[in-house]
Amino acid sequence: MKTKTPKAAAAPVALTLRQRSKLQQFLVRFRKNWQLHMLVLIPVLYVVIFHFGPMYGLQIAFRDFKPRAGIWNSEWVGLKHIINFVTAYNYGELLWNTVAINLYQTFITFPIPIFLALMLHVNEHKWLVKITQNVTYVPHFISTVVMVGILNQVLSPVSGIVGNVYRAFGGVGLCPDIRASAAAFRHLYVWSGTWQGMGWATILYVAALSGVSSDLHEAAELDGASRWKRVIHVDLPTIMPTVIIKFIMQFGSMMTVGYQKVYLMQNDLNLSTSEVISTYIYKVGLGKMQMSFSSAVGLFNSIINTSLLFLANSFSRWLTSGEQGLF
């Protein structure tokens, strides 16, 4: 009975609706939804003003922006700034630094949580698993600033673990300062990121693994599969879909680096490997006040970003036949 009443009531309304004009229909629905419209008003205004509003200012990428003249009255120069960037002496270096950090990061920070999750899943000591999980989650909550601070302290040749170990193994004098080495920057960035994020990243995989039906495991066991075999033929295939999607999405953000951490880790000595596009945008734009040039670089970067994202998304959709995508 319950389901019948609303249907019966809805039928005559629908009929009268069809008889009215489109505008009237719209107004009727609008009145029915007005409270919802009021709710979304603030979020929509916010997105339009503060997210799409700056798009108006994006035109300074094609102008010679002078704060006194304003956006509209600055001289139009076309693609000058983008061409300047593409032909600049440090263009190749910036691009390579950005891509290299990302590639390196993907190939390290990606497989390690999967491996760790499998180990957590296979291990039989409940208490060890619990402790390891809870401890490895902790660094996730450390802020970027403090994280870089810890890195600086722990790697210090004087007061850090690195210095201690160096002296304990009979090193003479001060050990070389790895924080100031350009060759070490990528390793420090990626491995500290792994340290911070590996525990947290296991959550999804562990959940997926514990969702495996125990029937599968029992059947495999009866057939004489060792635990190794079950890891390879039961556990791994169940997390594979999650893994593939996450991997593709990671590829989509190839040109975006967590610039906050990079910026904090930069010093004069490692700049040749640590300067990436996003930190460059900030330094040139707000440090040297070359706003037009910086906007042009930003635009260039986000065009590549967005196309990569679209590429990754459609690839992911194609692979899962339309099921999984970012949007």
Added chain:
Amino acid sequence: MALLAKKTHDIKIKRKRTWDDHLLYMLTNVVLVFALVIVAYPILYVVACSFSSGSAINRGEVWVWPVGFNLEGYKLLFSYSAIWTGYKNTIFYTVVCTTCSVITTVMCAYPLSRPNYQGRRGLATLLTLSMMFGAGLIPTYLLYSNLNLTNTRWVIIINGLFGVWNTIIVRTFFQSSIPNELIEAARIDGCTELRTLFQIVLPLSTAVLAVITLYYAVSNWNGYFEHMIYLRDRDLMPLSIIVRDILISASINLEDIQDPELIEKMSGVTDVIKYCTIVVTSGPIIAAYPFVQKYFKKGVMIGSIKG
């Protein structure tokens, strides 16, 4: 053959472990202990150093326990007035921004979750577009400075007001965990949309509300880049900026310390102070962590289902 014979007695008896099984279990033990030590040791080291004397640290005597136990570093740090201003500001930003963010997120997510809402598709498109295209740093900066918002607290509140990703999490939760029949029933009984939201939907959504509150709170507590770009007054700076000055730029504004004795001590114990700073800033969040961690995990799970 012995194996088969056993199985006929009791089908539930486990297969006998072979050498490679034992190897695997050993491997997992080793890997877990290794991960545990690798993650825990630097944290323990930092805490131990914060309680040690500066000379012991520099001689490399501190490994796990404090050497030359003292609280000098903490005393010095807390006498640094900028830390207190920073703490106050950070608490202000975290509380105000988080409250505003959660409210706007729900305001946007609820209509988005209603299947018959008139503007649903338009709204979804708007949000997706905003996720894909951004104007970038400089144009955004120009907008804020044209609106005279830079160097005010407003710019921080506005800048982080709204997270599209969190909105999607909340919407997905509304859609998947609250039966549509319930909402329809309330509407038929004469409940307005707003009342349905407040009296039916929100009381059933405490889990997801806790999740996004925590997400926003952590990101506000940890944020520093926006503050660095948009703020200039030291009185408005959050803890993270003060901490960055101490930890990374290694500069302490000596005018903020009144006691001349302290300044003298300061030069000898900068490293201890840095270790103390790390403990003092991350302490609150890590201390709160055991109580809220299940919500965080829940958030990861809800976030992974997309509608």
